[in-house]
Amino acid sequence: MCSTGERREREVGWATGEGARVVVVGKGGVGKSTLTAMLARTMARCGATVVAVDADEQRNLAATLGLDSSAMSAIVPLAGDADYIEEKTGARPGEGSGAMLRLNPDTGDVVDRHAVAAPDGVRLLVMGGVPRAGGGCLCPENALLAATLANMRLRRGEMVIMDTHAGVEHFGRALARGFDRALVVVEPTFNSVQVGLETARLARELGIVAIDLIVNRCRDQQDLARALAYVQGMDDSKFGSITALPFDQALLECEPSISGLKDDSPLALAVTRLCRQLFEVQLDGSEQGALAGVR
Numbered sequence: 001m002c003s004t005g006e007r008r009e010r011e012v013g014w015a016t017g018e019g020a021r022v023v024v025v026g027k028g029g030v031g032k033s034t035l036t037a038m039l040a041r042t043m044a045r046c047g048a049t050v051v052a053v054d055a056d057e058q059r060n061l062a063a064t065l066g067l068d069s070s071a072m073s074a075i076v077p078l079a080g081d082a083d084y085i086e087e088k089t090g091a092r093p094g095e096g097s098g099a100m101l102r103l104n105p106d107t108g109d110v111v112d113r114h115a116v117a118a119p120d121g122v123r124l125l126v127m128g129g130v131p132r133a134g135g136g137c138l139c140p141e142n143a144l145l146a147a148t149l150a151n152m153r154l155r156r157g158e159m160v161i162m163d164t165h166a167g168v169e170h171f172g173r174a175l176a177r178g179f180d181r182a183l184v185v186v187e188p189t190f191n192s193v194q195v196g197l198e199t200a201r202l203a204r205e206l207g208i209v210a211i212d213l214i215v216n217r218c219r220d221q222q223d224l225a226r227a228l229a230y231v232q233g234m235d236d237s238k239f240g241s242i243t244a245l246p247f248d249q250a251l252l253e254c255e256p257s258i259s260g261l262k263d264d265s266p267l268a269l270a271v272t273r274l275c276r277q278l279f280e281v282q283l284d285g286s287e288q289g290a291l292a293g294v295r
């Protein structure tokens with residue numbers, strides 16, 4: 001894996017000439033925040049400029065990335081900054097239903113104004129916001145959140161990776177419209193595969209072209225085979241790739257953060273390989289052999 005020291009010197013290779021916009025989706029508890037944080041850390045260590053976006057109202061990503069409590073208490077979620085929302089959309093939170101909103105506000109300053117520093121040079125943007133009953137998709141917060149993500153212009157070597165709320169509700173807000181890739185996370189259970197396939201369908205409807213299946217918490221080949229059998233039994237849709245990630249006991253010992261997880265732990269090695277496969281990251285080969293048992 002690229003070490004922190006060499007991260008700025010290394011060239012990150014990308015599958016496309018532009019930056020990458022990745023959304024992580026799936027049922028509750030399958031490992032979305034963990035995978036988002038691991039991808040952000042790995043890509044940043046390999047030289048990418050990474051903005052991790054927490055679009056889950058539970059806001060677990062800061063702790064998962066390893067921010068300490070004082071850094072976390074300084075975070076102002078975008079949806080909670082009423083002045084910024086009014087400046088950008090023309091309406092304050094709560095005024096959405098009758099007000100005329102600027103639906104395409106200029107949010108080019110959002111990362112500089114709202115993102116906080118996380119370990120390894122990752123920047124974290126916390127969206128926040130609980131959709132109010134009856135608030136609908138056109139409330140100022142949602143207009144701003146959707147515009148912010150849609151307007152982020154990414155250059156080669158830049159990456160946005162977004163953690164989402166469990167299940168499918170966030171698709172109603174279309175936050176991932178314009179994203180290049182969806183990672184559908186499941187574990188080897190019927191219910192998580194069922195929800196995963198539904199999220200894959202909605203991602204396709206949003207126009208996301210690259211959809212990959214991640215089978216997390218595999219203890220052995222049987223776990224992976226079980227998950228794949230569920231997939232085949234429910235749906236014949238094709239995923240761009242299927243990757244198994246191992247159950248890693250060390251992760252539980254680092255709770256709630258991934259920051260204590262060593263680079264040579266089974267999960268870290270597997271995520272490094274995933275980054276190489278998805279983003280053509282140039283790696284030093286030390287990840288070879290990761291997941292030999294389950295992939």
Ligand SMILES: Nc1ncnc2c1ncn2[C@@H]1O[C@H](COP(=O)(O)OP(=O)(O)OP(=O)(O)O)[C@@H](O)[C@H]1O
Pocket residue numbers: 027028029030031032033034035056058060164165166216217218245246247248249251252255267
């Ligand atoms: N590969 C793994 N091996 C062992 N434990 C894991 C693995 N992936 C995730 N976990 C653990 O599973 C739990 C749930 O993970 P995580 O919070 O990432 O899920 P989530 O999908 O984001 O959940 P939510 O839907 O509540 O946001 C955490 O305790 C995490 O440490």
Ligand SMILES: [Mg+2]
Pocket residue numbers: 032033034056060163164
């Ligand atoms: Mg989560």
